[in-house]
Amino acid sequence: MKQVACALTIAGTDPSGGAGIHADLKTFQELQSYGMSVITSVVAQNTTGVQAVHHVPIEIIEQQLDSVISDMPIHALKTGMIANQEMMKVIQKKIAALQVPYVLDPVMVATSGDALIEEEARDYLRKQLLPLTTLVTPNIPEAEFLIGETIKTTDDMKQAAELLVKEFGVGAALIKGGHREGEAIDFLYDGSNIHSFSAERIDTKNTHGTGCTYAAAITAYLSKGLSLYDAVKNGKDFVTAAIKYSFDLGAGSGPTNHWAIRKDKC
Numbered sequence: 001m002k003q004v005a006c007a008l009t010i011a012g013t014d015p016s017g018g019a020g021i022h023a024d025l026k027t028f029q030e031l032q033s034y035g036m037s038v039i040t041s042v043v044a045q046n047t048t049g050v051q052a053v054h055h056v057p058i059e060i061i062e063q064q065l066d067s068v069i070s071d072m073p074i075h076a077l078k079t080g081m082i083a084n085q086e087m088m089k090v091i092q093k094k095i096a097a098l099q100v101p102y103v104l105d106p107v108m109v110a111t112s113g114d115a116l117i118e119e120e121a122r123d124y125l126r127k128q129l130l131p132l133t134t135l136v137t138p139n140i141p142e143a144e145f146l147i148g149e150t151i152k153t154t155d156d157m158k159q160a161a162e163l164l165v166k167e168f169g170v171g172a173a174l175i176k177g178g179h180r181e182g183e184a185i186d187f188l189y190d191g192s193n194i195h196s197f198s199a200e201r202i203d204t205k206n207t208h209g210t211g212c213t214y215a216a217a218i219t220a221y222l223s224k225g226l227s228l229y230d231a232v233k234n235g236k237d238f239v240t241a242a243i244k245y246s247f248d249l250g251a252g253s254g255p256t257n258h259w260a261i262r263k264d265k266c
């Protein structure tokens with residue numbers, strides 16, 4: 001029997017604490033999964049945008065992966081920002097051998113609009129990393145890129161989720177509706193059924209890190225042994241509370257609140 005659930009994130013940093021590795025580790029901690037991290041890129045960013053990016057050398061990414069994999073239990077893992085193909089290759093090699101639930105957040109641009117991954121790497125992600133996943137969690141622009149089709153309606157969202165499983169080999173697909181108007185509805189296709197997860201839209205500009213927080217919450221729940229459906233359902237509650245009680249910090253799009261779920265429960 002496992003002593004403690006352990007979750008690993010492989011992603012970039014956010015010194016302002018709202019997105020990337022920081023959002024992931026805060027979420028793991030809040031959900032009582034032991035958090036571990038491998039850093040791909042050091043990103044100088046805040047609520048207003050990205051100011052600079054420094055990629056960690058490939059051999060150091062590989063060594064970080066070896067350090068954690070050789071010594072620690074990993075019950076679920078998540079990837080976020082992986083900026084280029086070389087990084088993807090090494091991560092692909094290491095995680096293919098792991099055989100644990102894998103949540104891929106196909107991070108391409110920050111909420112601010114700044115690009116976080118190189119053009120040529122997008123295709124590599126689509127062809128090589130998607131087939132390794134238990135779950136992929138694109139927002140609408142990311143899903144449009146992955147399937148090469150426009151997504152306008154909720155039917156389009158459902159079809160995109162099915163296509164990702166049937167044509168692109170992902171284990172399951174969760175298409176997030178944060179970028180639409182009206183209720184915040186997401187669709188999960190798990191290979192057999194479509195499920196919807198919906199919440200009232202919260203009127204706020206403070207959504208920096210919502211995608212990271214959602215995928216990290218799902219990863220934490222998977223590390224604790226929840227089913228995919230329950231992990232997404234609980235993850236949706238977690239991110240909704242995090243947006244509802246988000247912080248009006250910084251001059252731009254403020255960060256979500258990773259301990260908000262406690263307020264809703266108390």
Ligand SMILES: Nc1ncnc2c1ncn2[C@@H]1O[C@H](COP(=O)(O)OP(=O)(O)OP(=O)(O)O)[C@@H](O)[C@H]1O
Pocket residue numbers: 109110111138139140176177178179184185186199200201202203204207208209210211212214236239240243
């Ligand atoms: N204003 C909002 N009110 C309620 N839920 C929201 C709101 N905005 C986004 N969500 C929800 O937050 C989650 C993240 O969705 P979104 O589509 O924004 O992802 P994302 O684009 O990857 O995140 P980010 O904006 O951080 O890049 C989804 O469950 C979505 O429905």
Ligand SMILES: Cc1ncc(COP(=O)(O)O)c(N)n1
Pocket residue numbers: 011012013014019020021043045080081107109110111112116207208209210211212
């Ligand atoms: C290192 C890193 N990873 C991911 C995001 C996306 O988060 P968001 O779109 O919410 O700003 C980000 N800004 N920075």
